[in-house]
Amino acid sequence: MIRDITLGQYYPADSVLHRLDPRVKFIGTMIYIISLFVFKSWGYVLGTVFLAGVIVISKVPFRFMVKGLKAIMFLLFITMFFNAIFTPGEVLFHIWIIKVTKEGLILAGRMGIRLVFLIMGSSVMTLTTTPNQLTDALESLLKPLNKIHVPVHEISMMMSIALRFIPILLEETDKIMKAQIARGADFETGNLIKKVKNMVPLLVPLFISAFRRANDLALAMEARCYHGGEGRTQMKPLRYTGRDYAAYGILAAYLALTIAIRVFLHW
Amino acid sequence: MSIKLEEVTYTYSPGTVYEIHALDHVNLEIGQGDFVGVIGHTGSGKSTMIQHLNGLVKPTSGRVLYNDEDIWADGYDLRSLRFHVGLVFQYPEHQLFETDVLKDVCFGPKNEGLDAEACKARAIEALEHVGFPKELYDKSPFELSGGQKRRVAIAGVLAMNPDVLVLDEPTAGLDPQGRDEILDQIAYLHKTRGISIVLVSHSMEDIAKYVDRLVVMNAGKKAYDAAPKEVFAHYKELETMGLAAPQMTYIMHTLKEHGMDVDVTATTVEEAKASILQALGR
Numbered sequence: 001m002i003r004d005i006t007l008g009q010y011y012p013a014d015s016v017l018h019r020l021d022p023r024v025k026f027i028g029t030m031i032y033i034i035s036l037f038v039f040k041s042w043g044y045v046l047g048t049v050f051l052a053g054v055i056v057i058s059k060v061p062f063r064f065m066v067k068g069l070k071a072i073m074f075l076l077f078i079t080m081f082f083n084a085i086f087t088p089g090e091v092l093f094h095i096w097i098i099k100v101t102k103e104g105l106i107l108a109g110r111m112g113i114r115l116v117f118l119i120m121g122s123s124v125m126t127l128t129t130t131p132n133q134l135t136d137a138l139e140s141l142l143k144p145l146n147k148i149h150v151p152v153h154e155i156s157m158m159m160s161i162a163l164r165f166i167p168i169l170l171e172e173t174d175k176i177m178k179a180q181i182a183r184g185a186d187f188e189t190g191n192l193i194k195k196v197k198n199m200v201p202l203l204v205p206l207f208i209s210a211f212r213r214a215n216d217l218a219l220a221m222e223a224r225c226y227h228g229g230e231g232r233t234q235m236k237p238l239r240y241t242g243r244d245y246a247a248y249g250i251l252a253a254y255l256a257l258t259i260a261i262r263v264f265l266h267w
Numbered sequence: 268m269s270i271k272l273e274e275v276t277y278t279y280s281p282g283t284v285y286e287i288h289a290l291d292h293v294n295l296e297i298g299q300g301d302f303v304g305v306i307g308h309t310g311s312g313k314s315t316m317i318q319h320l321n322g323l324v325k326p327t328s329g330r331v332l333y334n335d336e337d338i339w340a341d342g343y344d345l346r347s348l349r350f351h352v353g354l355v356f357q358y359p360e361h362q363l364f365e366t367d368v369l370k371d372v373c374f375g376p377k378n379e380g381l382d383a384e385a386c387k388a389r390a391i392e393a394l395e396h397v398g399f400p401k402e403l404y405d406k407s408p409f410e411l412s413g414g415q416k417r418r419v420a421i422a423g424v425l426a427m428n429p430d431v432l433v434l435d436e437p438t439a440g441l442d443p444q445g446r447d448e449i450l451d452q453i454a455y456l457h458k459t460r461g462i463s464i465v466l467v468s469h470s471m472e473d474i475a476k477y478v479d480r481l482v483v484m485n486a487g488k489k490a491y492d493a494a495p496k497e498v499f500a501h502y503k504e505l506e507t508m509g510l511a512a513p514q515m516t517y518i519m520h521t522l523k524e525h526g527m528d529v530d531v532t533a534t535t536v537e538e539a540k541a542s543i544l545q546a547l548g549r
């Protein structure tokens with residue numbers, strides 16, 4: 001089913017990055033984000049080269065990478081603007097009563113690059129990994145928390161179920177809406193109170209269907225003797241292969257280089 | 268009354284990797300008093316096509332005309348179109364929401380702007396048309412059986428007094444008796460009220476029994492559009508589309524091959540019986 005994965009933004013393609021173990025991609029993203037906050041100036045050249053390389057390898061068209069940026073455009077603008085005007089330092093020029101400083105511009109630029117790269121970096125992960133793989137990776141990485149009685153398996157099970165159900169409920173909403181519009185329902189016009197009232201014919205069938213589905217699922221799990229994480233094996237267990245170790249090697253090298261650049265060159 | 272689809276093409280999620288071309292240059296005309304059947308393999312685009320008839324989806328390209336007016340032209344009143352072209356969906360669960368049956372059926376007429384009295388009169392009339400028992404009128408629609416829910420759903424659309432009634436698999440999940448009852452009611456409405464019917468079905472037998480014209484969909488394209496007998500003559504081609512002619516068509520063709528002089532266009536048991544008896548000279 002294609003529509004299973006409409007949530008998130010998985011882009012199916014045949015690349016090394018897609019085949020990589022999701023744990024590697026998760027840790028890789030973390031390392032990349034850390035590196036973005038370690039760099040101060042020229043270090044971002046390394047960050048850019050790394051990101052560009054990963055994007056090329058992923059075989060995902062560039063326009064999908066920048067899609068995520070649209071959502072943070074406003075945040076990005078605000079952050080850069082306030083950094084630029086509220087940082088004290090050497091005044092470059094005045095606009096009315098606003099002082100723009102050299103330090104402010106540098107800080108704004110750095111924040112901008114960090115935010116943009118952060119979003120694009122995590123997009124690379126979500127574009128090449130299905131939501132289910134991601135929850136598997138999280139479960140596996142968080143397993144040590146089991147020792148302190150955190151129900152890791154249950155949490156990740158709930159996450160996968162929620163992820164699985166969101167597209168189904170969206171589709172259901174679409175169908176119910178169409179069925180009611182076909183009977184002359186109006187979801188668009190009117191003031192707020194009227195609009196909320198008009199939602200009733202949509203919400204009642206939606207809730208009923210959600211409860212029914214939840215009930216059916218619980219029954220189906222019960223019938224298959226589901227009993228939580230203890231002693232449970234997986235259909236597709238995560239196993240590292242040569243390619244994953246190689247990726248870890250590259251990530252380690254990248255991290256070392258990042259720290260070296262910061263410590264020795266102060267970039 | 269007439270509905271026309273002109274070169275209608277529809278694509279789900281255009282511009283993404285999940286693009287699906289559900290309809291491909293479909294032309295269709297539905298006239299006053301037509302009884303049109305639509306068949307096609309699962310995923311062939313039937314539901315997508317009928318959603319164009321009342322403007323629920325906008326064609327990616329092509330035009331939809333109601334009484335020769337483009338329904339997607341600026342300023343066209345789509346909402347009033349929906350009271351003329353009644354669409355009943357595949358699953359009644361998608362539209363039942365009120366506390367009792369009568370109120371639920373009133374929803375359509377109420378949206379049309381009728382007063383409470385008129386709504387109720389319409390609702391009762393519609394419920395009678397679909398053969399829904401009176402004593403269940405103030406029951407919650409969620410406590411009904413599948414077949415009863417289906418009837419309420421159909422009544423909910425009928426109560427708007429549409430000129431065209433479009434039904435998406437109205438008999439799925441019904442027992443044979445319930446199925447015949449509903450289809451008989453629909454045929455009766457067609458005859459007495461003169462409304463046009465578009466019936467999507469997976470059952471060749473139902474189609475053969477009721478419709479005057481049969482549209483066959485295959486992979487988003489219209490494959491045939493003719494009288495059922497003519498379409499069933501292509502039973503070999505239908506099989507390549509994952510469909511089949513009514514069982515009688517096969518029996519009659521086999522009898523013919525074995526030298527019996529029967530009418531191969533017979534599709535119902537009655538027609539076949541008459542033709543075989545005649546061939547036997549009785």
Ligand SMILES: Nc1ncnc2c1ncn2[C@@H]1O[C@H](COP(=O)(O)OP(=O)(O)OP(=O)(O)O)[C@@H](O)[C@H]1O
Nearest residue numbers: 279280287289307308309310311312313314315316
């Ligand atoms: N909401 C949707 N989003 C994306 N694709 C869809 C959607 N609805 C239908 N499709 C796709 O469009 C194609 C046609 O679907 P449609 O529902 O029109 O088929 P159908 O002939 O009604 O099938 P069935 O007999 O199973 O009801 C299918 O390939 C289907 O997967």
Ligand SMILES: [Mg+2]
Nearest residue numbers: 313314357435
């Ligand atoms: Mg359908």
